[in-house]
Amino acid sequence: MTRAAVDIGGTFTDVVTVDESTGELIQAKSLTTYPDPTPGFLNALTKATDRSALETVGYGTTLATNAVLTKSGAKTALLTTEGFRDVLEIRRTHRSSLFDIYEKIPRPIVPRPLRFEIPERTAADGSEVRALDEQAVRDAAGRIREAGVESVAVSYLFSFMNPGHELRTRQILQEELPGLSEDITISSEALPLHREYERTSTTVMNAYLTPLVRKYFRRLRAELQDSKLYAWLQMMQSNGGLVRPERAASFPILTLLSGPAGGVMASAYLGELLGETHLLTLDMGGTSCDVAGITDGEPDTRLDFEIGGYAVSYPTLDIHTVGAGGGSIAKVDGFGRISVGPDSAGSDPGPACYGRGGERPTVTDANLVLGVYDPDFQLGGEIYPDIDLAARAIERHVGKPLGLSVTEAAVGIVRLVNANMMHALRTVSIERGRDPRDFALVPFGGAGPTHGVHIAEELALRRVIIPPIPGCNSALGILASDVRHDLVGTLRARMIRLDPEDLQESLTVMADEAQRELEQDGIPPQMRTLRASLDMRYAGQAYEINVPLGSLRPDAPTLAQAIGDFHRAHETRYGHALGDDLVDLVNVRLTGLGTTPKPLLGGDAAAFGDAEPRSLRRVVSVGGEESKVPIYRRTDLLPGQTLATPSVIQQLDSTTYLPFGEARVHATGSLVVDLP
Known part of the structure; x- marks a missing residue:
């Protein structure tokens, strides 16, 4: 049995496949195709495996997101x-x-x-x-x-x-x-919760997206069948779980953050394997950078969010996005300052160094000029970057206007994009009362490992973990995710007067629905898990905190435990707690999970001592210092080996730059960098 996962990004389409009989992982990348991403989807799958051998394909897409941001819905x-x-x-x-x-x-x-x-x-x-x-x-x-x-x-x-x-x-x-x-959406199915504005806005958003997403899935399935691909399709949801396309077509709001969710789930899985429970993730692709937090092994989630200025209430991973990617365009603004992003060159025409007609300098061009990227090594396995085109673009649009050399301008571009990403990471750490020193950073995406160590050092993080296939990490996360269904219903009551039987009645209805959904997903009973939680608040408040419920058959001690958990959560977040008699129940939630096989990372091979570099190359650091550094190939590295720093590690899907720190190869194939 072969399973595959596909993540369609703004620049590249990434594929990871796993052969369940051998555990072998294969990755592939292809340029994303516009306006229809399906040719790129099929091209990447063809590179990775025999499509006829595929049994399941997980799929992450930004289709719904782009429709909202470009106002191209129904x-x-x-x-x-x-x-x-x-x-x-x-x-x-x-x-x-x-x-x-x-x-x-x-x-x-x-x-x-x-x-x-x-x-x-x-x-x-x-x-x-x-x-x-x-x-x-x-x-x-x-x-x-x-x-x-x-x-x-x-x-x-x-x-x-x-x-x-x-x-x-x-x-x-x-x-x-x-x-x-x-194409009719009713609010009692889309979001059966109180709060009229949020419920109406969410329902309207779902209706706005339904025709577009439904037509796309039908076209995709037809094109896949024409290509003799009959695999079972699963869609990545914003909550970090998988769902069948038919449900995603009826409720496209489930997929609004489908694209970046996979990388967060892969990082959580990797953290579990490494024994790291507190992580910050940094997904830097070609167009944008998505950051998130993982605490006690669980990705941060939120129950509502805004996209394009419109309110949507649905459980989703708490992901913060900034316009900082490898394709982010650098320019000089009206105040005579370097500005990077949010405009992106995407894959067409792409950065200047791609030689596809792009004339404006990007972050990728800057890294090529600084020697971090190799003009003789294919980016994404498809493109040999042209350093002369990159240098000319930087000189024309940034260097000359500011009186800087090409190298100085490139350093400025990299430092500025790093600052933008550091600010994003502060949003999900310091601004939420977390000490970054307690966390490790997981940089991934095609460009994340290039910038990750510098960013971690600036934020005083203790460790950087670079996944085995960082450029395809989001696809790997889709492969490692479980099937998930989130259900919710309003039940208003003062907790100390709540009859457990009333709560049990609500849970039973939702549990039955979750079981039906998991049955349709093909999940056998022994692989299903149900978890309940409560949205609670103090009397008079207009916001809730979600706390887990210890049992699907609640009794008085279970409710007392939930009240205590709510007090502790409120005190942690807001610095105070009130009495039991002021705790109100607002909503009941139930999550149905269908466990799926997880890909195995690493292998039996191991080694000790220093890894052998392939060559030396001139690299300019963000501080402007020039030196010749060892160049490694990721495929040469074995668990147990150590790497010199500064150094560069090249692989098909990404380039890692280690300016300092103690670096070693973990048993999972990850690079672990301990910072001074």
Whole structure:
């Protein structure tokens, strides 16, 4: 049995395959193709393995993310309770830029003429206050048809307590608009939670993406079958788990952070193998840099986030993104300063050194000029970089305008992009009350290992761990991830008065649904795990903290333990805790996990002593010092060997630069660098 995972990035498409009978890992890269990434997807798979031998293919994509950021989703309409037409406009009082008086709020995805008020009303306890006006729904359907709408969202007040009106509305819309029958999202299924704005925004976002994602998956499956690839497809979700494409097509909000999630999961798996439970991850690809934290072996998660200025409430890995990648374009701004990113050269035309028509200098060009990258070694296994093109681009756009030599300008570019990534890492560490000295850094992506050690040293991290295949780490993470389903329901109660049977009833409903989903994913019963948690807060608060629930059959001691865990979590995060009689339950959550086989890292071979370099090469450090450093090939290195520093390690998918530190090869094949 051969399994594969594919991660489609802005510049390269990465593939990792594993032969379950031998444990052999194979990696491959191909340039991402635009506008349709499928040819690059198939090309990378062909490089890695015999496609006919594949049984499963995991897949990470930024399709949904790009659709939101470029506003290329479907024309969407909204049906909502009479009097609540403008919820999307009113939003929340929160401002992302407190002191920016010119801050622009993004226009709602659904314009006001396509937001229809429907006479109906459900009370907070789920009882019907006003019957659904079915004729109003049919009238709205007629106007939706005339407007050429492609997708519909339905979000009624308190539908999470009683979905009857939403279910009937969908039925009517399917009768009136048969062409949209698959593209109707109701809030009681998309997000059955209180908070009207977040629920409506999430439902609208899902409807906005559904037609695009559904058509893409159908086209992808057809093209794969035309290529004689009949493997079982699985999609990477934002929460770090896998899901079948049919569910992802119905709920594309699950995949909004699909791309970067794989790398975080790979880092958590690698940390488990190395005994490292506190990690910061740095995924620097061709277009952007994604950073995240892992504490006690578990990736940080959040229950809501914003994308493109729109609120989405769904469990997701807590990933922070900045425009700092190998393809980030360097320029001189209007103040006479070097600026790097967020604009990127991508894969087409790519950095100047690619020789594909790009004329503006990038971070990749700077590293080539400084000697970190080798003009005689293929980047990504496809491109021999042209150092003369890189030097000319840097000189023209940065060096001459500032009166700097090409080398000085290249050093400035690298130092600035490092500073941008350091700021991002501070966001997920220092700004969240964590001491970076307690963490190790895992840099990956095509460019992450080139910059990781310098960044770790600036932040006073104690160790750097460079994965065995850093440029394909996100694909490896998809291969190592479990199937996952997150379910949620609102249950409002004061904890000390909560009847465990009421909680048990909610958990039973969600557990049954999770089991059904895992069954459809082909997960056998012995490989399934269910975990429950509670969203809790003190009376009067407007935010919750999620704490684990010790049992799926809760009793009084279980609830008491949950209250104690909540107090401790609140004190850790906010510095204080209140009494048991003030703790409220808001939501109940259940996660269904389907365990999948994990790839084996490393091998039986081992060695001792110093590794042998292939050659020496001139390299200029970020401090401007020039020296000749050893050049290693990653494929030559064996567990147990030590490496000299400064040095450069070259491999198919990435280049690692070790300016200092004590470096050794771990049994997993990872490079472990202890910093002074």
